[in-house]
Amino acid sequence: MSVCLDAISKAYEHSTIFEGLSLQVNEREFLCLLGPSGCGKTTLLRIIAGFEGIHAGRVLYNDREITDSSPGARNFSMVFQGYTLFPHMSVSKNISYGLECRKFAREEIRRRTGEMLDLVHLSGFGDRYPSQLSGGQQQRVALARALAVKPDVLLMDEAFSALDAQVRVELRSELRRMQKMLGVTTIMVTHDREEAMELADRVAILNKGCIEQISTPKDLYFRPANTFVADFVGEMNYIQLRYDANHGLSLDGQHFTVSTEVGKEAATVFAIRPEDIEISMLQDDGVNVFEVVVLDVAFMGAFTRIVATFPDKQTVVLTLGRQHFAIEAGDHMSIRIPPEFIQVVPPIH
Numbered sequence: 001m002s003v004c005l006d007a008i009s010k011a012y013e014h015s016t017i018f019e020g021l022s023l024q025v026n027e028r029e030f031l032c033l034l035g036p037s038g039c040g041k042t043t044l045l046r047i048i049a050g051f052e053g054i055h056a057g058r059v060l061y062n063d064r065e066i067t068d069s070s071p072g073a074r075n076f077s078m079v080f081q082g083y084t085l086f087p088h089m090s091v092s093k094n095i096s097y098g099l100e101c102r103k104f105a106r107e108e109i110r111r112r113t114g115e116m117l118d119l120v121h122l123s124g125f126g127d128r129y130p131s132q133l134s135g136g137q138q139q140r141v142a143l144a145r146a147l148a149v150k151p152d153v154l155l156m157d158e159a160f161s162a163l164d165a166q167v168r169v170e171l172r173s174e175l176r177r178m179q180k181m182l183g184v185t186t187i188m189v190t191h192d193r194e195e196a197m198e199l200a201d202r203v204a205i206l207n208k209g210c211i212e213q214i215s216t217p218k219d220l221y222f223r224p225a226n227t228f229v230a231d232f233v234g235e236m237n238y239i240q241l242r243y244d245a246n247h248g249l250s251l252d253g254q255h256f257t258v259s260t261e262v263g264k265e266a267a268t269v270f271a272i273r274p275e276d277i278e279i280s281m282l283q284d285d286g287v288n289v290f291e292v293v294v295l296d297v298a299f300m301g302a303f304t305r306i307v308a309t310f311p312d313k314q315t316v317v318l319t320l321g322r323q324h325f326a327i328e329a330g331d332h333m334s335i336r337i338p339p340e341f342i343q344v345v346p347p348i349h
Contacts, residue, residue: 002027002185003048003153008057010043017043018209020057025153027062030179030186032196034232035206041189042157044206048187049155050074061152074153077146081158083138085130091141092117092126098149116144119178136167143175147182154179156188160195172198193233197221205229212348221273226348230271236345237277237316239270239337252312257287259339269345274305276341277318280334288337292316294329308335 003025010017017040025031033041046052047059050071059067066074077098085094095116099109117123120140130138139159146154160168176199179186190196196203197217204214205228213225217233224230227238241249241256249256258270280289292308295315303319306327310316318335320327327333 002029002062003187004058004060004063005044005048006058006060008047008054008059010040010047010052010054016209018054021209021211022057023204023211023214025185025187027185028183030176030188030199030201032200032203033187033189033206034193034196034203035191036232037191039206040209041206045078045155045157045187045189048153049076049078075149075151076153076155077149077151078155078157079139079142079146079159081161083130083135083142085138085141085145087130089129090126091122091128091130091133094130094141095145095148098145102149112148116148119147120144120174134167135163136171139163139171140174143178147178147184151184154184154186156186158189158191161190161192168192168195175199197233203233205232207348222343224343224345226346227269227271228348230343230345235274235317236271237274238345239272239316239342240314241270251288251290252310252314254290255287256337257339258342269347271343271345272337272341273343274317274319276338277316278336278338279320280336286336288339289334290337291332291334294327294331294333297327297329308333 005021005023007020007022009019009021023044033044035041043052047054050066050069054067058065061074086097089097092113096109096113099112104112113126117126120143122137122140122144125133125137130141133141143159160171163171172195188199200217202214202216203220205212205220207228213220213229220229220233224233227236230236239251241251243249249258280286290310292310294306294308296307298305303321304327306318306320308316308318316335
């Protein structure tokens, strides 16, 4: 075990943030806290760091309670959205600052600072000042400073959100490489689904102070615990089916087949991802073939996003590859909904 939150509760004067929340982060794991603004993910990170207290429960590190320990006593490093570099210090001085505060030997400081510059690919930048660096380079320095002190846990709060999209992608790749190489337990707050799915060993989906589901990115995508999770990790179609004890499931008066693993309960929410819907070239080429009318077509580069409607006015979104770029709004086409890709997603309570 590494970090454990045991039934913690946190409240402010007029609102409850958490009530009995528990979370375990394993040693060497990369965990992302993902959720909308105001769901409590930053407060949770600050509780782990020791910047926020709790009203009930315990915070533990390796089975040792640290609930009342100061931030400095936890040996956790934190990287913020704002780079928080010292503008009057060089890059090397910024990186070595934590080492100097911890009274490391001078030679160890020099060696460790050089290692960190190499790690974040900023060798040769040690004498520069933050104002002479790009945003991405400044965040690399902030990351190097956090890692220099060999923290037990690395905490990151929306660390890449202020950067340009391409720089974010580059830094995500670098962060994952460094985390795996160093084996440091990492907890990252983000509202960016792609960031969480790319970086994390596990993702905790937060909603209104509760963890809706915590699992691997693949498990969240293919086996979401409820509709909130399903929608938060990717676009989802929900298909309203009628159920008749004699004729089974139907869509717009046409029989609808689901896989035997899915079941046919009347209260079930049936769902399918846009990329799992297929174009059908023949009207009778299999089960779950329906004619739809195209409402909107959006060219997205590598694929086309299409919004279409069934005769009963339900809409469906599908994404198609290059061979279907000629489809236009107003076209009629046949689609197939493969039974094997239909998911059962419980509604959120």
